[in-house]
Amino acid sequence: MGIIKLLDENTINKIAAGEVIEKPASIVKELVENSIDAGASEISVEVKGGGISYIRIVDNGKGINKEDMGIAFMRHATSKLSSEQELNKLVTLGFRGEALASIAAVSKVEMISKTHDSISGYRIYIEGGKIIEEGEYGCPEGTVVTIRDVFFNTPARLKFLKSESKESMYITDIMQNLAMSHSNISFKYISNGKLVFATRGDGDLKGVILAVYGKQIVKNLIDLNCSRDFITVKGYLGNSNISRGSRNYQSTFINGRYIKNKTITAAVEAAYKSMLTINKFPFFVLHIYVNPEFVDVNVHPAKAEVKFQDEQLIFKSIYHCVKDALISASHVPEIEDDRKEFIRNIQKVNYSQQKLDIKTDIETDKKYDGMIANENLTNSYELPRKDIPLNRNDDIYYEKDKTQYEPEGDRSISVGNYKIPNNFENEVTTKRVPKFGPLAVVGQIHFTYIIAEGPDDMYIIDQHAAHERIYYEKYLRDYKSFGMQKQNLIVPIVLEFSVSEKQAIFDNIEQFKRLGYEIEDFGGNSVALRCVPIIYGNPDPKVLFYEILEQINLNDKNVLSAIDKILYTMACKSAVKANDKLSYKEMVELIEQLRFCDNPYNCPHGRPTIIKMSYIELEKKFKRIQ
Ligand SMILES: Nc1ncnc2c1ncn2[C@@H]1O[C@H](COP(=O)(O)OP(=O)(O)O)[C@@H](O)[C@H]1O
Ligand SMILES: [Mg+2]
Known part of the structure; x- marks a missing residue:
């Protein structure tokens, strides 16, 4: 008898959940993104115990029909994408149809929702991927999702979670970025019964930055608003007063999606280069708008990484936008x-011991x-x-x-x-x-x-x-x-190099030429400089x-x-x-x-x-x- 068996749906979901749901903060991210996709103008998030024991997201979005609710929790169930072609034109944050299935596989989920057209709402309760209860439910328009006991059925994963306070910090981090990603949505974030921050939803990004980072940061911001090539970059750059020892204060959004991308970070930092002291990283909040066809968000299940069709061009455009803004905001410091x-x-000076010591x-x-x-x-x-x-x-x-x-x-x-x-x-x-x-x-x-x-x-x-x-x-x-x-040398300077160094010299011969060098291969490991800057x-x-x-x-x-x-x-x-x-x-x-x-x-x-x-x-x- 064969020993290879197909895994059942529930096990598949549990395994797959590992990719999307790493920690409670990932659940918060996925659920809030769903609320954003549902067109909500108000989203409230409440967590307890670092999100491990309790997460509740309430939105006033368009809601889900009772017929769709069960399906929404199935793998690859999505209302946002119906063909491969559409993948190139995505404007929603979700599209893989994995989040709800993954969350439900590793926690206890209750979803209550009502659409505009239905008379009453609907409620579903799922534990470890199994529907336990469902039925009609009286509620206002919108959706409430409550998560309890994250990883209750996957003890190995539970063990890997950090302390409640650390998990809570991850959630705060995600919430800050979600709030900054959509300044037109009013967010309220409560942790262990305390309001951490609330935003107005009036479209003013600076107001959101004030709410999440405070006055000191807002006082030191430089406006950025620039269109170049095929991209538009808007947002705020921090001056040197608020540069930090790490990259934790850098947020990049592409078409409203929070992302991490090395090219963009490198471009911004290159533009700052001569303005910050070494080992300092700039503060920035950047909103980049680009035709969705030029970026691929489907490279990772958590959708936090993106690929651009032309990374070089992105680097160049961002570099110049940031550089121009920084230069025009520069001034002589007081x-x-x-x-x-x-x-x-x-007060430290002891006057009695001080003698007048002026040399004539x-x-x-x-x-x-x-x-x-x-x-x-x-x-x-x-x-x-x-x-x-x-x-x-x-x-x-x-x-x-x-x-x-x-x-x-x-x-x-x-x-x-x-x-x-x-x-x-x-x-x-x-x-x-x-x-x-x-x-x-x-x-x-x-x-x-x-x-x-x-x-x-x-x-x-x-x-x-x-x-x-x-x-x-x-x-x-x-x-x-x-x-x-440059200067021609009557007697060339002959220098010795390792094989790889010599290789590097000839690979970059064009750059050396621009710097004023004329270089000749002198055989073996040697190189002759005939001309130097x-x-x-x-x-x-x-x-x-x-x-x-x-x-x-x-x-x-x-x-x-x-x-x-x-x-x-x-x-x-x-x-x-x-x-x-x-x-x-x-x-x-x-x-x-x-x-x-x-x-x-x-x-x-x-x-x-x-x-x-x-x-x-x-x-x-x-x-x-x-
Ligand atoms: N808060 C919500 N309001 C309205 N619809 C929702 C909400 N959350 C989830 N849905 C519906 O459930 C579907 C599945 O959600 P999800 O598993 O996160 O996949 P995706 O977001 O990738 O489509 C969504 O496509 C959407 O139709
Ligand atoms: Mg989703």
Whole structure:
């Protein structure tokens, strides 16, 4: 007799439930998605004991007919999809017809529902997949689903659940994302008898973010609303005040569905790159709208992952949308008035032990050299304050700036009298406008910071960070326009590599060329560099080449991000350091170039380059005004 048997329906459901229903939070997600698909405008969710003992979802959606209710609990029973073609045009969250069957297989479920047209409602009670009771039931329009004792008949799964509080956190996480996915639905979420949050359902996403994350987050949001190529991106980006140590504060929705997708996360983070410090992740809530035909949601039973037809294009569009929004929202950060800290520090000082320690002999202390402001000190003060921007002609600086960045030699193409610049494809150079008004240099302190004044504020510039930003953008422009300045070597530099390193060099030969390298195979493990980029500050070309190769290897296929890091490295090596004495002219030049950067406010590593304090604030500090 054969030993292979077909499994009965109930066992199949129990096994399959493992894919869809991992934990109580998955039940909440599936049931709320059903309520959303049913067109509800109000959904209330109540859980007890982390959802293990009790989950109740109440909606005012269109309800289910009594004829359909039993069928709804069968595997692959769905009202949302009837043919394969429709899979490409899905607008509902559910379509696999698995959730109710899976939930019913591993818990005790009661469903009560009434449609608009039926006179009375209907109730069904199922335990472990078996219908125990059903019949007519008086109730208002809509659906109530109550789940008790999750995994009561699968003790092994029950054992794998985390503590009630942890499970409860998973549910909160899901509920937050569901609420943000549909700001037009009013959600109420109660856990162990306490209201966790409620949303208004008025379509205002910011209001939902306020309800789920609170005031501090909402105060630090940047609006995003952008259409590019075939997608529309709307939502909010967090500024650096609310960046986090993990990715838990990132939510992406595609056509109203909460999803996780590495391409999108990578694109957003790439756009933030030079604005956040290392190991910080941005806060964001993004709604992406795209023709359903371009995305496949049917790659995983929980439907949390999606595939795009063209991942590259998605990356590019999202990157630019986010980047543009961030740049236009950038500003010089205020010096924080940490009065409490200040008072605490003052109190710590023991005055009786303090002696006046002012050196009069400047010669003996080199440190004070940094404080001599400049040859033109008086000049900068003579400018009537309000006239500073007028006295300096922006156009002059603009012109000067342009020539500054012109690569050596004229490599532009002429068509008749019209000259096409050789870097016309380059977006960065086309928008060279100053991001803040001209500043008058006052001097350098600690050989590290430049003090400057504007009409209403005093500015402090970190010379290294600012210069790094200037070089980074210059190298980026040069790179994009094939214009990295390079130098032929009379004697080539011969370097040794492992087989895989050599392979990586020749796989990326095009990138190296753009960076200014001419590379030749020198036989065996060797490679000859015939030409190297001219990098200011003259870093050792061998060391630099190895660093570049390391970046390419580290970032594997993501050459774009490797190039970015390489350009940082080059910029960092080129920039003036802290403790470098600058002349007045150099400081003026540095600030002028900074003004014309695309993002003058942060160094490529995300640290601020410039901070300011208003004169009003100064006057308050000196108690001239209250
Ligand atoms: N809250 C609800 N209101 C109205 N109909 C519902 C609700 N929940 C489930 N249904 C019906 O039950 C069917 C099966 O649900 P489900 O198993 O989640 O599969 P799917 O959502 O993939 O269609 C749905 O297609 C829908 O017709
Ligand atoms: Mg469903």
